[in-house]
Amino acid sequence: MSDAPLRLVIFDVDGTLVDSQADILGAMHLAFAGEGLLTPPREEVLGVVGLSLDVLMPRLAPEADGGTLARLVQGYKDAYMSLRSEQGGEISSPFYPSARATLEALQAQPDVLLGVATGKSRRGLDKLIEAHELKGIFVTQQVADFHPSKPHPAMLLAALSETGVEPENAVMVGDTTFDMEMAQDAGITGIGVSWGYHPPAHLVAAKHILESFDALPPLLDKIWRD
Structure with a gap:
């Protein structure tokens, strides 16, 4: 022993x-587009990966109010799950x-x-x-x-x-x-x-x-x- x-x-x-950057970037674009906002540049999005969504979203959308930020977070979650389900996690990540x-x-x-x-x-x-x-x-x-x-x-x-x-x-x-x-x-x-x-x-x-x-x-x- x-x-x-x-x-x-x-x-x-x-x-x-x-x-998983393809799904992360795609989901972020769908979330921001859903709010009529420009998607932040790729470098900015990847730069905050690892932070919790409620912390990273205000960094990406500093001018957004609380309601918009909440919708961005939920929009990202929904889009990410949708994108992954289309391909399967083994391919998308x-x-x-x-x-x-x-x-x-x-x-x-x-x-x-x-x-x-x-x-x-x-x-x-x-x-x-x-x-x-x-x-x-x-x-x-x-x-x-x-x-x-x-x-x-x-x-x-x-x-x-x-x-x-x-x-x-x-x-x-x-x-x-x-x-x-x-x-x-x-x-x-x-x-x-x-x-x-x-x-x-x-x-x-x-x-x-x-x-x-x-x-x-x-x-x-x-x-x-x-």
Whole structure:
């Protein structure tokens, strides 16, 4: 029996595990068009991915009143679900290269637990897990419905509490400044990815930057060996 402590690898979802930008951008356009508003530029939309909708929408529509913002949020949710149902989640939110293989390799390690911390809703995450047949892989799942928006550390603190893992034995893998700041505030090692929605140069709170999923298992070995 291993004396190694339990380890926890927590993943962001959009921009980290899966590339859902087509649906995100399409749904945002439909939401804004429904209110007769110009859709914000692609860079602005992707720049706020990871925040909860009630936090990101005022950033994208700073002149909108409360009623308009509420309709934009609901319009986005409805459009996103509609777009995904047209193609299926596996096509509309495809895995990044080697993401699934890496998840399966990590899950096979007896002292490693996997989790997610995402700006998605419970419903949205459930649909994604179903589409990619990921049921049972993530032992802790933190979603926007029950926590303050990233970068508040509540999601990560809840994940640590649920799993009983110490902060020094956990990492957060994500693509945005919000993910890395959240990890820093929770006392968890932040691992940024180079392929997501925020440029790697912006991930200043990250302790490490991944260039590919294949590099994650050896990096984890190094982090926990040191």
